[in-house]
Amino acid sequence: MNHPTASLASLPIPRGPRKGTRHFLRDDDLSPADQARVLDLAADLKRAPYDAKPLAGPRTVAMIFDKQTLRTQASFAAGIAELGGHPMLVDGALAGIGVRESVDDVARVLGRQASVIVWRTFEQSRLEAMAEHSGVPVVNALTDEFHPCQLLADLLTIREQKGELAGLTVAFLGDGACNMGNSWLLAGATAGLHVRISSPEGYAPGAAMVDAAAAIAAGTGGSAVLEADPHAAVAGADVVVTDTWISMGKEDEAAPRAQVFGPYSVSAALFAEAKPDAIAMHCLPAYRGKEIDAEVIDGPRSVVWDEAENRRHAQKAVLTWLLEEEDRG
Numbered sequence: 001m002n003h004p005t006a007s008l009a010s011l012p013i014p015r016g017p018r019k020g021t022r023h024f025l026r027d028d029d030l031s032p033a034d035q036a037r038v039l040d041l042a043a044d045l046k047r048a049p050y051d052a053k054p055l056a057g058p059r060t061v062a063m064i065f066d067k068q069t070l071r072t073q074a075s076f077a078a079g080i081a082e083l084g085g086h087p088m089l090v091d092g093a094l095a096g097i098g099v100r101e102s103v104d105d106v107a108r109v110l111g112r113q114a115s116v117i118v119w120r121t122f123e124q125s126r127l128e129a130m131a132e133h134s135g136v137p138v139v140n141a142l143t144d145e146f147h148p149c150q151l152l153a154d155l156l157t158i159r160e161q162k163g164e165l166a167g168l169t170v171a172f173l174g175d176g177a178c179n180m181g182n183s184w185l186l187a188g189a190t191a192g193l194h195v196r197i198s199s200p201e202g203y204a205p206g207a208a209m210v211d212a213a214a215a216i217a218a219g220t221g222g223s224a225v226l227e228a229d230p231h232a233a234v235a236g237a238d239v240v241v242t243d244t245w246i247s248m249g250k251e252d253e254a255a256p257r258a259q260v261f262g263p264y265s266v267s268a269a270l271f272a273e274a275k276p277d278a279i280a281m282h283c284l285p286a287y288r289g290k291e292i293d294a295e296v297i298d299g300p301r302s303v304v305w306d307e308a309e310n311r312r313h314a315q316k317a318v319l320t321w322l323l324e325e326e327d328r329g
Protein backbone atom coordinates (compact mmCIF):
# COMPACT_ATOMS: atom_id res chain seq x y z
CA MET A 1 0.00 0.00 0.00
CA ASN A 2 1.16 3.53 -0.73
CA HIS A 3 0.81 5.42 2.54
CA PRO A 4 2.34 8.76 3.48
CA THR A 5 5.30 8.12 5.76
CA ALA A 6 7.05 11.45 6.06
CA SER A 7 5.29 12.37 9.31
CA LEU A 8 6.65 9.24 10.99
CA ALA A 9 10.16 10.58 10.54
CA SER A 10 9.78 12.64 13.71
CA LEU A 11 9.01 9.56 15.82
CA PRO A 12 11.76 7.66 17.62
CA ILE A 13 11.28 4.50 15.56
CA PRO A 14 14.25 2.52 14.27
CA ARG A 15 13.95 1.50 10.61
CA GLY A 16 14.71 -1.97 9.29
CA PRO A 17 13.35 -4.59 6.92
CA ARG A 18 9.60 -5.16 7.08
CA LYS A 19 8.58 -8.33 8.92
CA GLY A 20 4.87 -8.42 8.04
CA THR A 21 1.58 -7.08 9.29
CA ARG A 22 1.49 -6.63 13.04
CA HIS A 23 -1.67 -7.16 15.07
CA PHE A 24 -2.54 -6.48 18.71
CA LEU A 25 -4.95 -9.30 19.52
CA ARG A 26 -3.78 -10.20 23.03
CA ASP A 27 -1.39 -8.79 25.60
CA ASP A 28 1.44 -11.17 24.81
CA ASP A 29 1.57 -9.97 21.19
CA LEU A 30 3.91 -7.39 22.72
CA SER A 31 7.25 -8.75 23.93
CA PRO A 32 8.65 -7.14 27.09
CA ALA A 33 10.78 -4.87 24.88
CA ASP A 34 7.81 -3.99 22.63
CA GLN A 35 5.62 -3.25 25.63
CA ALA A 36 8.23 -0.98 27.21
CA ARG A 37 8.65 0.86 23.92
CA VAL A 38 4.90 1.30 23.42
CA LEU A 39 4.59 2.65 26.98
CA ASP A 40 7.47 5.08 26.40
CA LEU A 41 5.81 6.22 23.19
CA ALA A 42 2.48 6.62 25.01
CA ALA A 43 4.17 8.86 27.58
CA ASP A 44 5.75 10.92 24.77
CA LEU A 45 2.40 11.24 23.00
CA LYS A 46 0.75 12.29 26.24
CA ARG A 47 3.29 15.10 26.62
CA ALA A 48 2.88 16.24 22.98
CA PRO A 49 -0.51 14.96 21.76
CA TYR A 50 -0.55 16.72 18.40
CA ASP A 51 3.05 16.28 17.25
CA ALA A 52 2.91 12.82 15.61
CA LYS A 53 0.69 12.22 12.56
CA PRO A 54 1.23 8.63 11.34
CA LEU A 55 -2.40 8.59 10.15
CA ALA A 56 -2.03 11.80 8.10
CA GLY A 57 -3.96 11.67 4.87
CA PRO A 58 -6.29 11.22 6.65
CA ARG A 59 -6.05 7.45 6.69
CA THR A 60 -9.13 5.66 8.01
CA VAL A 61 -9.30 3.44 11.10
CA ALA A 62 -12.43 1.26 11.23
CA MET A 63 -13.90 0.85 14.73
CA ILE A 64 -16.45 -1.94 15.10
CA PHE A 65 -18.44 -2.54 18.28
CA ASP A 66 -20.43 -5.73 18.86
CA LYS A 67 -20.76 -4.86 22.57
CA GLN A 68 -21.47 -1.68 24.49
CA THR A 69 -18.77 0.98 24.75
CA LEU A 70 -18.01 4.42 26.10
CA ARG A 71 -14.30 4.80 26.90
CA THR A 72 -13.09 2.66 24.03
CA GLN A 73 -15.07 4.43 21.33
CA ALA A 74 -14.33 7.90 22.73
CA SER A 75 -10.62 7.33 23.30
CA PHE A 76 -10.01 5.65 19.94
CA ALA A 77 -11.98 8.32 18.05
CA ALA A 78 -10.14 11.16 19.80
CA GLY A 79 -6.76 9.46 19.49
CA ILE A 80 -7.17 8.62 15.80
CA ALA A 81 -8.05 12.26 15.11
CA GLU A 82 -5.01 13.44 17.07
CA LEU A 83 -2.83 11.16 14.91
CA GLY A 84 -4.19 12.87 11.79
CA GLY A 85 -6.57 10.05 10.83
CA HIS A 86 -10.27 9.48 10.33
CA PRO A 87 -12.20 7.23 12.76
CA MET A 88 -14.89 5.28 10.87
CA LEU A 89 -17.56 3.82 13.16
CA VAL A 90 -19.01 0.52 11.94
CA ASP A 91 -22.12 -0.59 13.82
CA GLY A 92 -21.62 -4.25 14.60
CA ALA A 93 -25.36 -4.95 14.75
CA LEU A 94 -25.96 -3.37 11.34
CA ALA A 95 -23.01 -5.16 9.78
CA GLY A 96 -24.08 -8.50 11.26
CA ILE A 97 -20.57 -9.88 11.20
CA GLY A 98 -20.67 -13.68 11.07
CA VAL A 99 -24.45 -13.59 10.50
CA ARG A 100 -25.10 -11.51 7.42
CA GLU A 101 -21.69 -12.35 6.01
CA SER A 102 -18.65 -14.20 7.27
CA VAL A 103 -15.92 -12.63 9.38
CA ASP A 104 -13.48 -13.48 6.57
CA ASP A 105 -15.47 -11.53 3.97
CA VAL A 106 -15.97 -8.55 6.28
CA ALA A 107 -12.22 -8.54 6.87
CA ARG A 108 -11.49 -8.53 3.14
CA VAL A 109 -13.92 -5.63 2.57
CA LEU A 110 -12.81 -3.46 5.50
CA GLY A 111 -9.15 -4.09 4.71
CA ARG A 112 -9.75 -2.32 1.39
CA GLN A 113 -11.20 0.74 3.13
CA ALA A 114 -9.23 1.16 6.33
CA SER A 115 -5.56 1.21 7.36
CA VAL A 116 -6.33 -0.42 10.72
CA ILE A 117 -9.35 -2.32 12.09
CA VAL A 118 -10.27 -1.95 15.78
CA TRP A 119 -12.87 -4.48 16.95
CA ARG A 120 -14.77 -5.16 20.18
CA THR A 121 -16.47 -8.52 19.95
CA PHE A 122 -17.18 -11.81 21.70
CA GLU A 123 -14.96 -14.84 20.96
CA GLN A 124 -11.25 -14.28 20.40
CA SER A 125 -11.49 -16.60 17.38
CA ARG A 126 -13.55 -13.95 15.55
CA LEU A 127 -10.76 -11.43 16.01
CA GLU A 128 -8.17 -13.96 14.84
CA ALA A 129 -10.18 -14.62 11.66
CA MET A 130 -10.38 -10.86 11.04
CA ALA A 131 -6.61 -10.56 11.37
CA GLU A 132 -6.02 -13.52 9.07
CA HIS A 133 -8.03 -12.04 6.19
CA SER A 134 -7.92 -8.24 6.53
CA GLY A 135 -4.44 -7.54 5.19
CA VAL A 136 -4.20 -4.61 7.64
CA PRO A 137 -3.42 -4.48 11.38
CA VAL A 138 -6.23 -5.53 13.72
CA VAL A 139 -6.58 -4.30 17.32
CA ASN A 140 -8.47 -6.04 20.12
CA ALA A 141 -10.81 -3.46 21.64
CA LEU A 142 -12.08 -6.14 24.10
CA THR A 143 -13.11 -9.73 23.59
CA ASP A 144 -14.48 -12.27 26.04
CA GLU A 145 -10.88 -13.39 26.61
CA PHE A 146 -8.72 -10.23 26.66
CA HIS A 147 -8.75 -6.44 27.02
CA PRO A 148 -5.17 -5.55 26.11
CA CYS A 149 -5.68 -1.85 25.33
CA GLN A 150 -6.99 -1.34 28.87
CA LEU A 151 -3.89 -3.00 30.27
CA LEU A 152 -1.54 -0.68 28.41
CA ALA A 153 -3.45 2.29 29.83
CA ASP A 154 -3.27 0.71 33.28
CA LEU A 155 0.46 0.04 33.08
CA LEU A 156 1.04 3.62 31.94
CA THR A 157 -1.00 4.80 34.92
CA ILE A 158 0.95 2.67 37.39
CA ARG A 159 4.23 3.89 35.95
CA GLU A 160 3.09 7.49 36.34
CA GLN A 161 2.14 6.86 39.96
CA LYS A 162 5.02 4.65 41.06
CA GLY A 163 7.80 5.58 38.63
CA GLU A 164 8.40 1.96 37.64
CA LEU A 165 6.62 -1.32 36.96
CA ALA A 166 9.00 -4.25 37.49
CA GLY A 167 8.87 -5.65 40.99
CA LEU A 168 5.57 -4.08 42.05
CA THR A 169 2.77 -6.29 43.37
CA VAL A 170 -0.73 -6.13 41.88
CA ALA A 171 -3.75 -7.84 43.44
CA PHE A 172 -6.71 -8.36 41.09
CA LEU A 173 -9.92 -9.24 42.97
CA GLY A 174 -13.04 -10.55 41.31
CA ASP A 175 -13.76 -12.49 38.13
CA GLY A 176 -10.30 -13.77 37.29
CA ALA A 177 -11.67 -15.77 34.37
CA CYS A 178 -12.85 -12.67 32.54
CA ASN A 179 -10.95 -10.62 29.97
CA MET A 180 -9.42 -8.36 32.61
CA GLY A 181 -8.12 -11.25 34.73
CA ASN A 182 -6.44 -12.84 31.71
CA SER A 183 -5.01 -9.55 30.50
CA TRP A 184 -3.62 -8.67 33.93
CA LEU A 185 -1.85 -12.03 33.99
CA LEU A 186 -0.22 -11.66 30.57
CA ALA A 187 0.48 -7.92 30.47
CA GLY A 188 1.49 -7.79 34.13
CA ALA A 189 3.94 -10.67 33.70
CA THR A 190 5.33 -8.97 30.58
CA ALA A 191 5.97 -5.83 32.64
CA GLY A 192 7.72 -7.79 35.42
CA LEU A 193 4.90 -7.29 37.92
CA HIS A 194 3.98 -9.78 40.62
CA VAL A 195 0.36 -10.51 39.73
CA ARG A 196 -1.99 -12.14 42.25
CA ILE A 197 -5.45 -13.12 41.03
CA SER A 198 -8.03 -13.65 43.77
CA SER A 199 -11.38 -15.10 42.75
CA PRO A 200 -14.18 -17.24 44.17
CA GLU A 201 -14.15 -20.92 43.32
CA GLY A 202 -15.13 -21.44 39.70
CA TYR A 203 -14.05 -17.96 38.60
CA ALA A 204 -10.27 -18.32 38.51
CA PRO A 205 -8.38 -17.93 35.23
CA GLY A 206 -7.67 -21.16 33.35
CA ALA A 207 -4.50 -23.08 34.15
CA ALA A 208 -3.16 -22.52 30.61
CA MET A 209 -3.40 -18.76 31.08
CA VAL A 210 -1.64 -18.86 34.44
CA ASP A 211 1.08 -21.08 32.95
CA ALA A 212 1.53 -18.73 29.98
CA ALA A 213 1.89 -15.78 32.33
CA ALA A 214 4.29 -17.65 34.60
CA ALA A 215 6.45 -18.52 31.58
CA ILE A 216 6.63 -14.84 30.59
CA ALA A 217 7.30 -13.84 34.20
CA ALA A 218 10.23 -16.25 34.35
CA GLY A 219 11.97 -13.99 31.85
CA THR A 220 10.98 -10.64 33.34
CA GLY A 221 11.45 -11.26 37.05
CA GLY A 222 7.72 -11.04 37.74
CA SER A 223 5.31 -13.74 38.87
CA ALA A 224 1.74 -14.87 38.29
CA VAL A 225 -0.18 -16.70 41.01
CA LEU A 226 -3.71 -17.52 42.10
CA GLU A 227 -4.54 -16.60 45.71
CA ALA A 228 -8.08 -17.53 46.67
CA ASP A 229 -7.92 -15.64 50.00
CA PRO A 230 -8.58 -11.94 49.22
CA HIS A 231 -6.85 -10.82 52.43
CA ALA A 232 -3.66 -12.69 51.53
CA ALA A 233 -3.92 -11.32 47.98
CA VAL A 234 -4.00 -7.65 49.01
CA ALA A 235 -1.45 -7.94 51.85
CA GLY A 236 1.54 -5.80 50.89
CA ALA A 237 0.12 -5.00 47.43
CA ASP A 238 1.13 -1.79 45.66
CA VAL A 239 -1.93 -1.88 43.41
CA VAL A 240 -5.42 -3.24 44.09
CA VAL A 241 -7.56 -3.79 41.00
CA THR A 242 -11.08 -4.95 40.42
CA ASP A 243 -13.66 -5.14 37.64
CA THR A 244 -17.38 -5.71 37.37
CA TRP A 245 -18.49 -9.13 38.57
CA ILE A 246 -20.78 -9.39 35.54
CA SER A 247 -18.99 -8.82 32.25
CA MET A 248 -20.85 -7.98 29.06
CA GLY A 249 -22.50 -11.16 27.82
CA LYS A 250 -22.77 -12.67 31.34
CA GLU A 251 -25.88 -10.78 32.43
CA ASP A 252 -27.88 -14.02 32.85
CA GLU A 253 -25.44 -15.12 35.57
CA ALA A 254 -25.96 -12.02 37.75
CA ALA A 255 -27.82 -13.85 40.54
CA PRO A 256 -25.43 -16.77 41.14
CA ARG A 257 -22.45 -14.45 40.90
CA ALA A 258 -23.87 -12.08 43.50
CA GLN A 259 -23.93 -15.07 45.92
CA VAL A 260 -20.18 -15.74 45.80
CA PHE A 261 -18.34 -12.53 44.93
CA GLY A 262 -19.08 -10.58 48.14
CA PRO A 263 -15.81 -11.43 49.98
CA TYR A 264 -13.86 -10.14 46.96
CA SER A 265 -15.38 -6.65 47.09
CA VAL A 266 -12.72 -3.93 47.44
CA SER A 267 -14.15 -2.42 50.60
CA ALA A 268 -12.37 0.36 52.45
CA ALA A 269 -11.39 -2.19 55.11
CA LEU A 270 -9.89 -4.62 52.61
CA PHE A 271 -8.08 -1.84 50.73
CA ALA A 272 -6.52 -0.77 54.05
CA GLU A 273 -4.78 -4.17 54.19
CA ALA A 274 -2.67 -3.26 51.14
CA LYS A 275 0.38 -0.98 51.40
CA PRO A 276 -0.42 2.46 52.88
CA ASP A 277 0.39 4.09 49.53
CA ALA A 278 -1.40 1.46 47.43
CA ILE A 279 -3.50 2.74 44.54
CA ALA A 280 -6.95 1.48 43.53
CA MET A 281 -7.73 0.72 39.90
CA HIS A 282 -10.86 -0.17 37.93
CA CYS A 283 -11.33 -0.26 34.16
CA LEU A 284 -14.94 1.02 34.50
CA PRO A 285 -17.90 0.87 34.32
CA ALA A 286 -17.98 0.46 38.11
CA TYR A 287 -20.77 -0.65 40.40
CA ARG A 288 -20.24 1.09 43.74
CA GLY A 289 -21.18 -1.05 46.71
CA LYS A 290 -20.64 -4.23 44.67
CA GLU A 291 -17.08 -4.89 43.48
CA ILE A 292 -15.75 -1.65 45.02
CA ASP A 293 -16.80 0.78 47.77
CA ALA A 294 -17.57 4.38 46.82
CA GLU A 295 -15.09 5.38 49.54
CA VAL A 296 -12.32 3.61 47.61
CA ILE A 297 -13.13 4.45 44.00
CA ASP A 298 -13.93 8.08 44.86
CA GLY A 299 -11.10 8.30 47.40
CA PRO A 300 -7.68 9.97 47.20
CA ARG A 301 -5.80 6.83 46.15
CA SER A 302 -8.11 5.98 43.24
CA VAL A 303 -6.54 6.48 39.80
CA VAL A 304 -9.53 5.42 37.69
CA TRP A 305 -9.88 8.70 35.82
CA ASP A 306 -6.20 8.62 34.87
CA GLU A 307 -6.74 5.09 33.57
CA ALA A 308 -9.65 6.32 31.46
CA GLU A 309 -7.62 9.20 30.01
CA ASN A 310 -4.60 7.00 29.40
CA ARG A 311 -6.62 4.78 27.09
CA ARG A 312 -6.19 7.48 24.45
CA HIS A 313 -2.43 7.86 24.86
CA ALA A 314 -1.79 4.11 25.04
CA GLN A 315 -3.93 3.32 22.01
CA LYS A 316 -2.26 6.07 19.98
CA ALA A 317 1.05 4.40 20.81
CA VAL A 318 -0.29 0.98 19.73
CA LEU A 319 -1.57 2.39 16.43
CA THR A 320 1.82 3.98 15.83
CA TRP A 321 3.61 0.72 16.64
CA LEU A 322 1.35 -1.20 14.24
CA LEU A 323 1.72 1.32 11.43
CA GLU A 324 5.48 1.59 11.66
CA GLU A 325 5.73 -1.97 10.32
CA GLU A 326 3.11 -1.37 7.60
CA ASP A 327 4.93 1.76 6.48
CA ARG A 328 8.29 0.12 6.08
CA GLY A 329 6.94 -0.80 2.65
Ligand code: NVA
Nearest residue numbers: 178243247248283284
Ligand atom coordinates in the same frame (compact mmCIF):
# COMPACT_ATOMS: atom_id res chain seq x y z
N1 NVA B 1 -14.88 -7.38 32.14
C1 NVA B 1 -15.64 -6.24 31.65
C2 NVA B 1 -14.74 -5.15 31.18
C3 NVA B 1 -15.44 -3.89 30.76
C4 NVA B 1 -14.53 -2.84 30.20
C5 NVA B 1 -16.55 -6.69 30.54
O1 NVA B 1 -16.12 -7.47 29.68
O2 NVA B 1 -17.71 -6.27 30.51
